[in-house]
Amino acid sequence: MSSGPADGPPGDLTALAATVAALTGGRVTVQDDAGRTLVGPALTPAPDVRRRLRTGEEIVTTDDLHAIGVAEGGRPLGSIWVRTRPGADVAETLLGAARLAVPRFVDLYHRGDPAARAATREDLAHSLLTGRLNPASIAAHLGVDPDAAASVVAVDLRDPPNRPGREVRRAEAAEIVSVHAAALRGDALVTHACGQIYAMLPEKNTDPERTLSAWADRLVTALRAYTRTPVQAAVGGLAPDLSAIPEVKLRAHQILKIIAPDPARTVATHTSVRAGVVLLDVLDLLAQRPDVRHPALDDLAVHDREHGTELARSLRLYLDAFGDVGKAARALHVHPNTLRHRVRRAAELTGLDLDDPDERLVAMLQLRLLNTDPTGPAFPVPAPHRPSRRSIRT
Structure with a gap:
């Protein structure tokens, strides 16, 4: 391993810094462990502040400057800094960003291709979500216990189809979801599917619905402010192990269909729309x-x-x-x-x-x-039924 990061701006860290800036409204700096600035305006922090950041996940605040260290297994990798208004609440964003930054710093120090690693991890997460590959083998690659329970939360930006820049906006939104998810669960996985964003959150809590509903509401608030669209989220429920994730993903997808006609609604859970989910299955x-x-x-x-x-x-x-x-x-x-x-x-x-x-x-x-009510729930619409010979006459 080389003694320092590769030359040139690290794309994944640059994207992460942009997300932190969007969420906090501040100016973001990312530094390596030697204090060299990788992204953003240069800073010269006091030595005692740098020492405190080397342990990782401690947020240090001085006036309008907030910082958190990035570390893996006790080894310091770098730090993330935000200059914003005094008293700003940036703790959750910084914690999530620090956790997301770990593999990106590791790639950087190994002089690897951060984009390739991120894509591979997202592809594995997508395979886990959709059931395309064996969960045990995916779990081994991702460092996740295959027998662990996991909650699934789905997010739909409700972005108009003809609005320019939809794919770019969805990628940026996925980064915001990743920051929030990492702050909640350090080993969270986030990926795209069916035009939506899905977060898989390993769980020890056997009844996480209330906690996740409140978390999803905060997430939707942040996304609505960023995308200017009526973003909605669905808490699909708890998969008892990784093999059950595709089933819970489908449930979350159904919940999003049910609440689509009510843009004022930010979050729904399986419990809150259980009758609608059953009805969708019947239909x-x-x-x-x-x-x-x-x-x-x-x-x-x-x-x-x-x-x-x-x-x-x-x-x-x-x-x-x-x-x-x-x-x-x-x-x-x-x-x-x-x-x-x-x-x-x-x-x-x-x-x-x-x-x-x-x-x-x-x-x-x-x-x-038959979906005769265009303002009603977005239930499945089958191919039009051919009229019988006994046509209705007026």
Whole structure:
């Protein structure tokens, strides 16, 4: 191993410094263990401050300057400094940054390629999240216990598809998630999947939901301020071991789908939307069985498309409101009498008996499957069902 870091600016540390600056609003300096400045404006700290930083993870504050040491196994690697307003709360950000900086300093001292190492670690984390490779072999590479429990938290930036710079913004957001996750769990893993960002957090707590919900809320607040988008997070729950992570990841993904129509909501947990998750599973099963349908309801949706009416959507909201005409009418922005007319018309055209609880339940499920309400939950939308020969006539 060489005696010092390689020449030239270390890209991974530069990116990390930019993230810390974004989170704290300060000017960031990264130094190696010899006090040489690697990133940011040069500093000449007092000798006693440098000695305190060599132990790692102690935050030293003097006036408007905050610093933390970076160390691995008792060996000092460097330090991270932030100059910001006096009294600023930067402890969590600095702690997470120091933990993330360890492998980046190690790569630097070995004169390796930091980008290649980071990509490999992220690829392994992605394989763990999606179940592409054996969890035990991935755990060995990552230094994680394969039998350890882990929580999964999913983050969606809710970035408009046509907004320029989405990929760059997501990469920057992933770095922010990584800093927050490392501050919470030193061995946290963060990766991308399905257009979202996922944090896997090893757990000793058997019921971490409340802690993670509060943590995710702070994370979303930071991301919303940075991205200017209605970021949302889902606490998917606890995987009892690493092999169960893909299942919990899917649950977190479902939770994000459920809360998507409510941008004011920052965080949801599996417990808070359990009924919605069950309903999604039921609708997924129904979507796989197109032969299990009430044909008249499919015909009703076809009628709406052909005639520009909203009978199916009106019926759905009426049933969702448990027959409360006033509530459903307000959701549709129509007069209650208009809604009553639409519901009667839908019943006439389909032959549904809305006094029959079984027919009401079937109608509620199938109308959700057809996604007749564009403002409702983003439930799965199957391929349009072909109308039967018995087309509805007006």
